[in-house]
């Protein structure tokens with residue numbers, strides 16, 4: 001029988017979160033362990049990372065999420081500092097600092113105002129605009145049924161998610177992290193500790209730490225360790241369209257919940273189901289184009305009359321990894337299995353939160369504590385106690 005391979009840290013899932021954990025661990029001068037990143041599909045064709053809308057904002061409702069995103073912006077704006085390799089610049093991620101614009105009706109205005117107060121208190125450059133001010137700034141916007149809007153003035157926008165993923169992977173590899181192609185099918189336990197993982201092809205890797213970075217499949221990985229994680233895989237579609245009239249919009253979140261933003265010379269739009277609309281747990285990636293006709297187009301054409309005349313170019317679907325307790329990430333160890341670490345349940349904001357999550361888990365592994373952002377409010381303890389740490393600005 002062949003001896004199992006051994007790593008100090010095995011990371012299950014090698015997309016943005018897994019590669020961020022690997023990068024920040026290997027960047028540490030005080031830690032010199034072996035890191036293996038196990039990824040079932042190194043094309044990342046169906047991972048959330050490559051199918052996302054790739055946008056970043058500071059307009060969250062909790063100070064912690066603001067801080068977490070702020071580090072994401074810092075990294076994206078100074079990519080060379082964080083992810084440069086031997087003086088070579090990382091792949092260009094084409095950050096467009098276009099801002100987010102959250103729109104509110106009369107009913108939504110109090111929430112917008114209270115979020116605004118939190119954001120201002122934490123140094124976010126954000127402006128609360130009246131309908132008149134919105135019209136003056138964005139003449140293409142229908143403000144008739146609006147009570148106000150919140151516009152990010154800096155540090156918000158969109159970028160190339162695949163390029164960011166490649167930049168992280170390249171950096172992690174350059175520092176000695178190893179990538180293994182394979183599917184984790186078993187998490188081995190030795191009493192109150194994780195002993196390692198077993199892959200579908202029979203290989204065994206023993207480990208001092210196992211990190212769950214499996215995105216929408218995170219609950220399945222947790223279950224392999226005998227743990228419950230309330231993270232559900234929910235299909236989200238993105239529609240890509242063009243419009244003859246140029247609409248220089250921020251990433252705009254309409255009162256209907258539908259969002260749109262420029263994508264190069266064109267636009268993308270999407271939305272999460274609301275109210276009674278079904279939102280099943282699924283790994284299905286089929287696009288339902290009738291959703292564009294029924295939900296997306298009426299909403300965007302109402303908000304931007306120029307969008308009456310648009311052409312749907314293409315569409316795709318990906319999966320949000322929804323934390324059904326509170327729409328926030330679960331970061332850190334399981335209390336009963338302290339060497340099994342979660343970085344899951346980002347609920348649609350995991351691309352922008354991956355840098356801070358990766359750095360936090362690297363700190364935890366190397367020192368047993370958080371050094372920069374204290375992630376304890378996002379720890380598993382709240383899940384066990386059924387006490388939500390809720391984010392209100394979920395798109």
Ligand SMILES: Cc1cc2nc3c(=O)[nH]c(=O)nc-3n(C[C@H](O)[C@H](O)[C@H](O)COP(=O)(O)OP(=O)(O)OC[C@H]3O[C@@H](n4cnc5c(N)ncnc54)[C@H](O)[C@@H]3O)c2cc1C
Pocket residue numbers: 012013014015016017018038039040041044046047048049050051052053054055056182183184185213214215216217221236237238317318319320321343344346347348349350351352353
């Ligand atoms: C349509 C859409 C729009 C989005 N828009 C944004 C946005 O604008 N901004 C933002 O911040 N976030 C956004 N998100 C969310 C963001 O994409 C995710 O939160 C983030 O990519 C999660 O990264 P991850 O690495 O955890 O998961 P993933 O990217 O899904 O990666 C998980 C990896 O684990 C691998 N894996 C799974 N199981 C196993 C196993 N058993 N063995 C080995 N490997 C395994 C998978 O193959 C996969 O590559 C969006 C998501 C979608 C779907």
